[in-house]
Amino acid sequence: MSRRRSKRLAAGGRWLAAARSWGAARLRRAWRAICRWRRPVPVEVLVADRTRRWLLEQELRRGLRRVQRALGAPLPAGLAVVVQQVIATDRQLAGCYQLGQRPDGSRFALVRLALQVNGRRLTTEELLAALAEQCIGLAIRESASVLVPIDFEPGPPAESRRPTALRPDPLAPHPHGVAGGERVA
DSSP: OHHHHHHHHHHHHHHHHHHHHHHHHHHHHHHHHHHHHTOOOOEEEOOSOHHHHHHHHHHHHHHHHHHHHHHTSOOOTTEEEEEESOBOSSSOBSEEEEEEEOTTSOEEEEEEEESEETTEEOOHHHHHHHHHHHHHHHHTTTSOOOOOOOOOOOOSOGGGGSOSSOOOOTTSOBTTBSOTTOOOO
């Protein structure tokens, strides 16, 4: 009976060791996936003002996390974001990305964003839109995709949509005393 019991304990120990190694392998794979998913993307903002640089970095990191969540997949390995005053090409761009290969054979992607285009300073929302466009372009670069453009004809600027005449102030005194139709108590 003790011999049967020792065989049973040995089989249980082997099963426990196998389950432990299987569980450890699953945990390692899950941890690697989490680290790959949450890998911080380097963001460098080339601005002298520390406060503005920090604010832009934070907004762009939040934007990257939102884009990554929307895409449902991690951003490409070796991705870095550089924000500079102007992207100097044959024409000024709000953003672009460059793909390359390092000497060790690993690939990288560099997303470049401009703070100014044709003398006009871009807003944070415009920077985030350019960043989203570049990340989406990188994500679908190797897949078969179809672009369906949706044209939008912008209306007049917000400043020109003001009412031409303001309504009179209801609390202002009337020029001839009591307004017509009102009774004085």
